[in-house]
Amino acid sequence: MSHAISQLDEPILVEDNLLRVGEVLPFFQLVNHALEDITLESFQGKRKILHFFPGIDTPASADSVRRLDALGKTLPNTIILNISPDLPFTMTRFAEAEHLVNSINLSSLRGRDMFKNYGVLIMSSKLAGLPARALMVADENDMVLHVELVDDLTREPDFEAALKSLMAH
Template sequence: MATTNLKGNLVTLAGSEINVGDNAPSVKVVAKDLSEISVGGASDKAQVIVIVPSLDTAVCAQETRTFNTKAAAIPNATVTVVSMDLPFAMGRFCTTEGIENLQVGSDFRERAVANAYGVLIVDGPLKGLSARAIFVVNKSGKVVYKEICPEITEEPNYEAALCALKESATPEHKCGCGAK
């Protein structure tokens, strides 16, 4: 089983382990308007799936604001932030924070993303939430970048994730991360 840390304490993750080169599972989450949206799988755009424990924490909020700003400038790409937060709370967060360049999806109904991508926390104080992770998926549905943050309370490697997204979304862009 995969693991990560919460304030230095080891926590166990459950679900299917997805790695670079694997097909990204296509799963449904609940949008802020209660409709269903799909993440993963083949698409007409490259995707970054940003998985966070809850938008109601400072680190998750900052991460979402950062992707809202930086990923918006990347053509042919979509960004979806997934958490276990209720859709209503996600909508309120987006309105309050001015989040307009990405979509948010709640995994509260089925925990489909958490299980399909292997990031469901099964012990410790955050049991039942998702670990902090990023998956970049190219247009053909392959995972080209994966990061499960080694410490849940710390932000991800934005530069590496955005490089992989740029290389997947814009074939002529080469920043050296090796994404295809």
């Protein structure tokens, strides 16, 4: 069984092991702007917002990254991770052009298993292999406080619901 989302009313199936509130974030290894391997342990003791998206070159992804970066200024002890299959260079160019400094862009260049492990891997459509648009919030101990798998790839996540879960803990 899998989760169903859509892209402009075209059905898309997503991996069925989406993390749930109360679970602990599983290990991941991704790549930063300097092609260094970054793991979950790199953010130990910080609250986390994990923002998954298929690629920065779509309006909804670009808008979400901008919006989260702006929120990053106001969230103490919280790290915002923008996670996509884009090359680190692509994400760096975007961040520099947009003057984004309050979030971290990570590439699945050497960590595509994260999409499957976190339950956001698109399994059908022309986008198979990419992550669905999702937002996850975790506390300092990596316990999941909020999970949203956005029901249409062209829409942004519900940032207010994510922030509420973060502020409640």
